Amino acid sequence: MKAVVFDHCGDPAAVLQVRDVPMPRPGRGEVRIRMLASPVNPSDLLFIQGAYGQKPRLPATPGFEGVGVVEESGGGLLGRRVLGRRVAVINDRSGNWQEHVIIPARQAIPVPENLADEQVAMFFVNPASALAMVQYILRVPRGCWLLQSAAGSALGRMVIRLGKECGFRTINLVRRAEQVEELRQAGGDVVLCTSTEPIVERVLQLTAGKGVSFALDAVSGTTGAQMVECLGRGGRMLVYGVLANEPMRIESRTLIVGQKRVEGFWLSEWMRQQRVWTLLGLFRRIGKMMRAGLVTTKVQETYPLEAIATAVRCATEPGRSGKVLLRIGTRTTTASG
Numbered sequence: 001m002k003a004v005v006f007d008h009c010g011d012p013a014a015v016l017q018v019r020d021v022p023m024p025r026p027g028r029g030e031v032r033i034r035m036l037a038s039p040v041n042p043s044d045l046l047f048i049q050g051a052y053g054q055k056p057r058l059p060a061t062p063g064f065e066g067v068g069v070v071e072e073s074g075g076g077l078l079g080r081r082v083l084g085r086r087v088a089v090i091n092d093r094s095g096n097w098q099e100h101v102i103i104p105a106r107q108a109i110p111v112p113e114n115l116a117d118e119q120v121a122m123f124f125v126n127p128a129s130a131l132a133m134v135q136y137i138l139r140v141p142r143g144c145w146l147l148q149s150a151a152g153s154a155l156g157r158m159v160i161r162l163g164k165e166c167g168f169r170t171i172n173l174v175r176r177a178e179q180v181e182e183l184r185q186a187g188g189d190v191v192l193c194t195s196t197e198p199i200v201e202r203v204l205q206l207t208a209g210k211g212v213s214f215a216l217d218a219v220s221g222t223t224g225a226q227m228v229e230c231l232g233r234g235g236r237m238l239v240y241g242v243l244a245n246e247p248m249r250i251e252s253r254t255l256i257v258g259q260k261r262v263e264g265f266w267l268s269e270w271m272r273q274q275r276v277w278t279l280l281g282l283f284r285r286i287g288k289m290m291r292a293g294l295v296t297t298k299v300q301e302t303y304p305l306e307a308i309a310t311a312v313r314c315a316t317e318p319g320r321s322g323k324v325l326l327r328i329g330t331r332t333t334t335a336s337g
């Protein structure tokens with residue numbers, strides 16, 4: 001079978017190769033899945049560069065999420081339950097950018113049949129993070145402001161829609177002026193461009209000098225530091241991405257006065273801390289919200305595994321209009337090996 005593999009960390013377009021590898025066999029409690037599709041997410045690119053929280057065991061295959069069909073169970077109740085079904089594939093071990101994967105049966109999440117494959121491929125990383133941060137951790141109340149950076153990202157757009165659904169208002173930061181009007185149309189209450197507007201002044205004006213109580217930052221660097229200055233008394237900011245690849249310089253005084261908090265969020269660690277029933281509830285909620293279009297993601301381009309270098313190049317280009325998706329198989333293909 002075909003797999004995308006890298007032997008050393010580095011620029012994804014340079015280090016990824018497509019190779020023939022042996023078909024894996026599931027052990028007890030595991031399932032073998034024939035992959036249909038998997039997105040190229042920022043976390044996958046960081047993983048390939050060796051800059052992600054979880055380091056690759058080389059040679060490695062990337063791809064933390066995706067969609068596939070369970071074709072073989074290695075035994076156990078959970079494996080039997082999902083056999084033959086289309087599932088969202090959560091894979092933090094062997095990587096989804098290959099034709100077949102082995103994962104623990106509990107990480108094969110059955111999803112409603114009326115969702116498109118391409119959406120199920122993106123069922124997990126962004127929807128679960130958006131919901132976890134907004135509804136489980138910050139619990140942003142109705143009527144409150146939430147400030148967020150990288151608002152035009154797939155996750156940022158979900159937060160905007162969640163704001164509309166749950167009744168909180170969003171102040172959205174983008175780096176390109178041409179994205180301002182588009183995000184307003186998409187439901188952003190306020191959209192500010194970090195390269196042309198004085199962010200701190202504008203946010204303080206909007207909040208009558210009080211600042212915001214809640215913020216989500218995926219950029220870091222200057223943008224992240226400005227967001228900390230926008231926090232009001234008792235304000236709380238979750239840091240969940242490093243898109244600028246720069247440290248965030250914060251004046252300690254800013255945090256001390258008003259007892260503000262800046263905290264990290266990492267989905268895999270947060271999930272490990274949750275009870276099974278919390279996660280089952282979260283997955284049910286994502287299914288419902290995906291059907292309602294609240295946590296869906298636009299796809300810009302789809303590539304086969306063989307075009308992996310073009311796919312990762314496209315995923316790192318500024319100004320994309322949607323996700324890059326790897327199309328690995330089709331639902332009608334029969335299993336090989």
Ligand SMILES: NC(=O)c1ccc[n+]([C@@H]2O[C@H](COP(=O)([O-])OP(=O)(O)OC[C@H]3O[C@@H](n4cnc5c(N)ncnc54)[C@H](OP(=O)(O)O)[C@@H]3O)[C@@H](O)[C@H]2O)c1
Binds near residue numbers: 043242243244323
């Ligand atoms: N901590 C966690 O557990 C967790 C979970 C999920 C996602 N994330 C993080 O969430 C972020 C968004 O993910 P996604 O999949 O939604 O992204 P995405 O759809 O691939 O979009 C990336 C976005 O980042 C913007 N961007 C890139 N570099 C930037 C920079 N230097 N300054 C400002 N904006 C920049 C792009 O803006 P342009 O449109 O201008 O190019 C684009 O809107 C990523 O950082 C990802 O790692 C973290």
